[in-house]
């Protein structure tokens with residue numbers, strides 16, 4: 001019998017392989033289409049009023065939010081990046097002045113003394129490995145985003161929006177009790193509102 005854990009590991013491997021095999025051209029086109037999709041779908045007040053948005057530095061074939069980031073900077077919206085602290089995430093301002101250090105996974109994090117906790121953000125754009133239409137999210141397996149937002153109610157800030165390539169969609173994810181559901185998933189071609 002295959003346990004949930006085994007099927008999550010197998011899925012994770014396949015989906016990471018799929019996103020890593022996208023060419024640099026496909027990645028850039030996906031990032032451009034993601035920005036168009038974002039602008040079309042999210043002109044609602046929750047986005048327009050957002051002052052602090054967390055995103056991430058693309059790694060391992062993840063869809064890149066860098067064009068969204070430029071757009072937010074044009075709108076004078078402050079952007080934040082996740083910083084690993086123990087088993088959770090805190091968030092550090094990302095600006096043109098940011099100074100960097102690598103975390104244990106080789107991903108850059110801003111060096112700062114001024115961290116925000118998850119609930120001080122308006123929107124968090126989450127990286128993911130796989131997603132389903134119910135807002136299920138499969139991540140890299142560290143449980144960092146799950147722990148950080150474990151006690152968040154869906155009607156409380158921040159709004160959790162997953163960013164993904166279309167090839168990361170699966171019919172149904174083997175969900176675990178600790179998985180924090182996403183409120184929307186944005187791809188280059190779709191928005192799924194949960």
Ligand SMILES: Nc1nc2c(c(=O)[nH]1)N(C=O)[C@@H](CNc1ccc(C(=O)N[C@@H](CCC(=O)O)C(=O)O)cc1)CN2
Pocket residue numbers: 056057058059060062082083084104105107127128139140141142143144145
């Ligand atoms: N871009 C990005 N930043 C992020 C995340 C993410 O998923 N994407 N995270 C989301 O939580 C946190 C980091 N979590 C991560 C967890 C595992 C690996 C990873 O590459 N694991 C290797 C094994 C490395 C090892 O064991 O030393 C692997 O599985 O190949 C990377 C990031 C915070 N920052």
Ligand SMILES: Nc1ncnc2c1ncn2[C@@H]1O[C@H](COP(=O)(O)OP(=O)(O)OP(=O)(O)O)[C@@H](O)[C@H]1O
Pocket residue numbers: 137138139140141142143144145146147150176178179
């Ligand atoms: N709220 C929580 N409290 C304690 N442990 C947790 C919590 N959430 C997740 N975990 C632990 O984290 C481990 C990884 O979880 P999971 O496979 O769902 O990570 P993920 O969502 O893929 O990773 P990430 O959020 O870092 O991208 C699990 O084995 C689980 O035990």
